[in-house]
Amino acid sequence: MDVIRAEEMGMCFGVRDALKVVDAIRDPSRVTIHGELVHNPVVTRRLAGAGFRQSPEGDREFPAPTPLVLITAHGVSDAERRRLEAAGKGLIDATCPLVRRVHEAARALEAEGRHVLLIGKPGHVEVRGVVEDLGRCDVIGAADQVRCYESRRLGIVCQTTMPPDVVDEACDRIRRLNPRADIRLVDTVCLPTRMRQRAMLDLLRRVDAVVVVGGRNSNNTRRLVDLCRQHRTPAHQVESASDLEPGWFAGVDTVGLTAGTSTLDESIDEVHRALERIGIMQQAGE
Numbered sequence: 001m002d003v004i005r006a007e008e009m010g011m012c013f014g015v016r017d018a019l020k021v022v023d024a025i026r027d028p029s030r031v032t033i034h035g036e037l038v039h040n041p042v043v044t045r046r047l048a049g050a051g052f053r054q055s056p057e058g059d060r061e062f063p064a065p066t067p068l069v070l071i072t073a074h075g076v077s078d079a080e081r082r083r084l085e086a087a088g089k090g091l092i093d094a095t096c097p098l099v100r101r102v103h104e105a106a107r108a109l110e111a112e113g114r115h116v117l118l119i120g121k122p123g124h125v126e127v128r129g130v131v132e133d134l135g136r137c138d139v140i141g142a143a144d145q146v147r148c149y150e151s152r153r154l155g156i157v158c159q160t161t162m163p164p165d166v167v168d169e170a171c172d173r174i175r176r177l178n179p180r181a182d183i184r185l186v187d188t189v190c191l192p193t194r195m196r197q198r199a200m201l202d203l204l205r206r207v208d209a210v211v212v213v214g215g216r217n218s219n220n221t222r223r224l225v226d227l228c229r230q231h232r233t234p235a236h237q238v239e240s241a242s243d244l245e246p247g248w249f250a251g252v253d254t255v256g257l258t259a260g261t262s263t264l265d266e267s268i269d270e271v272h273r274a275l276e277r278i279g280i281m282q283q284a285g286e
Helices: 013-023 041-050 078-086 097-111 125-131 164-177 191-204 219-230 265-285
Strands: 002-005 031-034 068-071 090-093 115-119 137-140 153-158 182-185 209-213 235-238 254-259
Touching: 002 265, 013 097, 078 090, 097 115, 097 125, 097 153, 115 125, 115 164, 125 137, 153 164, 164 182, 164 191, 191 209, 191 219, 191 254, 209 219, 209 265, 219 235, 254 265
Parallel strands: 002 254, 031 068, 068 090, 115 137, 115 153, 153 182, 209 235, 209 254
Antiparallel strands: none
16 A cells, blocks of 8 residues: 655644744743644643643633743734733733734724624634624634625635635625625635645545544644545544554555644654555555
8 A cells, every 4th residue: 555645734834833932931830821732632742741731722711820821823812812911921922923814804804894704613713813803703614604794895804724615615605695795805814724735636636545644623634634525535534643443444555644734743754654554464464
């Protein structure tokens, strides 16, 4: 069984930069990470082992027990920053600059008098951070959630990790259902997401199945899996090599390998080696 790696996969610069911020902290015991630094269980375990505290990602009211709070790559609202500062916390900011761009674009559209539509996963930490700074906002997870809006001035932004085809479909439906509206789109899907999606489409033409390495709660990892299935290619999401099942690859001659933007290089290499071992066992059993 041959293993082909996607040309673009794994950690984006926003995640690498966030990890560099953490590595530069001399005393982890003084720092609470405000949620998950990145959606990667290996990283989360290592940070806990190093002495960092971590607030529950779903509970923004959780009182940080340390004097310093680290804002994760997913960012938070300005309102949340003010709340933390009012509680006397010093902030260490590891927000991805492309996430900051979504915040800025959404606020600018609202300042123009537009009703903001955010194409993204409802409830996702990045989405919550953007929405909390807006007076009104509709979050659109898929095209079938689009409706006719009361406002005749609409502004559209996107969660950074949304698949471009999902964004295009939602935008088309917004225009169809709101033909008289003045609509302005600021496309904030990040370039790493676009590159990984394109690489996946290229990979799908050459393989019988795909393994996607990434955290279970990673939105961009899950979207890569969805893309495979949309093209009728079997896809298996794993967090580590121990999740692989040899039976998945019965009758598979070529398997593709890709990974989400918060996946460590070492995890990808570990899964690659395990897939090669599975291929060797298959040949030995023939």
